[in-house]
Amino acid sequence: MSTVLKSAGRGWREITGNRAFMPSLIVAGFVFSFAAAQFELLDPYVQLILMYVGINIILASSLNLINGYMGEFSVGHAGFMAVGAYTASILTVSVFPGGATFLLFPLAVLAGGLVSALVGLVVAVPSFKTRGDYLAIVTLAFNMIIKSLIENLEAVGGPRGFLGMEKLTTLPWVFFWTVLSVWIIRNLVYSNFGRGVLSIREDEIASDLMSVNTRHVKLIAFVVSSFFAGIAGALFAHLLQYINPRMFDILKSTDILIMVYLGGIGSIAGSIIGATIFTVLLEILRPMGLWRMVLMPLLLVILMIFRPRGIMGLREFRWFVPLHDFLAVRLWRRKKEAADASS
Amino acid sequence: MPLLESRNLTHYFDGLCAVSDFNLDVEPGEIVGIIGPNGAGKTTVFNLFTGVYRATGGSVLFDGSEIVGRTPSEITSLGIARTFQNIRLFKELSVLDNVRVAHYAQVRYNAIEALLQIGRYRAEEKRVTDRAMDLLAAFRLEDHAEEPAGNLPYGMQRRLEMARALATGPRLLLLDEPAAGMNPNEIVQLMDLIQWIRKSFGLTILLIEHQMRLVMGICERLKVLDFGATIAEGLPRDIQNHPKVLEAYLGEEVSP
Structure with a gap:
């Protein structure tokens, strides 16, 4: 029995360690999501939940960049989401020509991300000087400013909200944007800038003294994080086909925080797990009514007591680590052994 | 020309004078020691040299250019690296990543190349990883490359801190109490290590230390601080019997 398990384990490692494993998984996922939407392989309700899962993965992994990897405490992520949602919605409803919105939808989503990134640039500036609790208050204020700004903008409906969007968000699109954001955030983490982000969490002064340009690193982290929050907002708006400012208040930001800390800080896998559990559990618990908001x-609270770093906390599944980075030390050792042997 | 020239460097914390009129010329290749009782302002001098504090007055020229007013990362990129009195490693990061972080300014790819893993990204990552591993091997830490730095025993953490400082590619290395918490045997090893670092990396070294054995053993010149003021400077053997130094450390002699 144990030998069977062992060889199965070895086989599993061989499959997941293969260079083609992740790309083929992604292609298969995309084909499936396309087929599911096109030929109704999945119940529309299940599809809807899957799309929420995807959007929440984007939100959680982008917030994890700031709160988990960089160790800051941003509590205004829904503000960026609102910027993306409203930007994309205005584009598809009022700017783009009526018949072409279907084709121009990716552009609208991208624009939502870009405008949100621009706002992220502004929020990054206070982070140069402030840390911890004080930065948390700055992001909190930012969230409130965005919300009241939209409430007072009659052109986008004010407190009544904004509608008229077509249902352009489909399962393949959500899958595409989710994979793209997870991939880019992972790439950032496993780069020179990502190491800078991590070192800021560990010890900002030491990081600065080890030649890391901390301002530059913070700027990149905030811009990437808010970009993807904007993308998620744009997808969200075109899924619900109606948005109002109250959807993007502090409570929404708190939801995203829960996903991050549930799944685990400083972990891509954690963001995915956290967002999935949170979304699915909320749906399963729907019959409980208001009580789910208590549960x-x-x-x-229970998780924080027994596992304060969340499910994955600072750990990563191997297949989220770039293969070249995973093998780097081993390759160096092999080269060294070869050099030692020849000399 | 001296590698480092400090002219009338002065620093106040609110009203308290931590360093006053600190003058020092460090020639390339030298090992210079700064000693003095606790609270004499030695670490403050290092913090001024590395840009952690901005000096209230005076100037510091590194290789002829003014560094007062520059940020720590700029100064480090110019070629001044340091270690810390109380070890400040990135504890949750791997030993390898601690050294790779310190290559930050030497990596030649931009954010777009990093985000999309295109262009120079792969080649540069390989170059940096290999250099970091070579450096770890020089400090006999290569077998621990993938462990979290916080899990290393104390002596190795000290060595890793030096390796990390060297990874920034410095010309001047500032060591803040490198022998803190070491036994006499380890201090002898540390002296060899410092000599070896100077020779193989072609460095100039400025160090703060309390352990007289180490200071007398490897420093070519000493500077003694007390209450922020320089009270003596010169060759180690002259300093040893300098009346003002004895007074600062042991108190005034009582005449019979």
């Missing part, structure tokens, strides 16, 4: 925070 979710309670779960979080």
Whole structure:
């Protein structure tokens, strides 16, 4: 029995360690999502939940960049989401020509991300000087400013909200944007800038003294994080086909925080797990009515007591680590042994 | 020309004078020691040299250019690296990543190349990883490359801190109490290590230390601080019997 398990384990490692494993998984996922939407392989309700899962993965992994990897405490992520949602919606409803919105939708989503990134640039500036609790208050204020700004903008409906969007968000699109954001955030983490981000979390002064340009690194982290929050907002708006400012208040930001800390800080796998569990659990618990709003925070409290870093906390599944980085030390050792042997 | 020239460097914390009129010329290749009782302002001098504090007055020229007013990362990129009195490693990061972080300014790819893993990204990552591993091997840490730095025993953490400082590619290395918490045997090893670093990396070294054995053993010149002021400077053997130094450390002699 144990030998069977062992060889199965070895086989599994061989499959997942293969260079083609992730790309083929992604292609298969995309084909499936396309087929599911096109030929109704999945119940529309299940499709809807899957799309929420995808959007929440984007939100959680982008917030994890700031809160988990960089160790700051941003509590205004929904503000960026709102910027993306409203930008993309205005584009598809009022700017783009009526018949072409279907084709121009990716552009609208991208624009939502870009405008949100621009706003992220502004929020990054206070982070140069402030840290911890004080930066948390800055992001909190930012979230409130965005919300009241939209509430007072009659052109986008004010507190009544904004509608008229077509249902352009489909399962393949959500899959595409989710994979793209996870991939780019992972690439950032496993780069020179990512190491800078991590070192800021560990010890900002030491990081600066080891030649890391901390301002530059913070700027990149905030811009990338808010870019993807904007993307998620744009997808969200075209899924619901109606948005209002109250959807993007502090409560929404708190939801994203719960996903991050549930799944685990400083981990891509954690963001995915956290977002998935949170979304699915909320749906399963729907019959409980209001009580689920009691149960979710309670779960979080229990988790924080027994596993304060979340499910994955600072750990990563191997297939989220770039292969070249995973093998780097081994390759160096092999080269060294060869050099030693020849000399 | 001296590698480092400090002219009337002065620093106040609010009203308290931490360093006053600190003058020092460090020639290339020298090992210079700064000693003095606790609270004499030695670490403050290092913090001024590395840009952690901005000096209230005076100037510091590194290789002829003014560094007062520059940020720590700029100064480090110019070629001044340091270690810390209380070890400040990135504890949760791997030993390898600690050294790779310190290559930050030497990596030649931009954010777009990093985000999309295109262009120079792969080649540069390989170059940096190989250099970091070579450096770890020089400090006999290569077998621990993938462990979290915080899990290393104390002596190795000290060595890793030096390796990390060297990874920034410095010309001047500032060591803040490198022998803190070491036994006499380890201090002898540390002296060899410092000599070896100077020779193989072609460095100039400025160090703060309390351990007289180490200071007398490897420093070519000493500077003694007390209450922020320089009270003596010169060759180690002259300093040893300098009346003002004895007074600062042991108190005034009582005349019979």
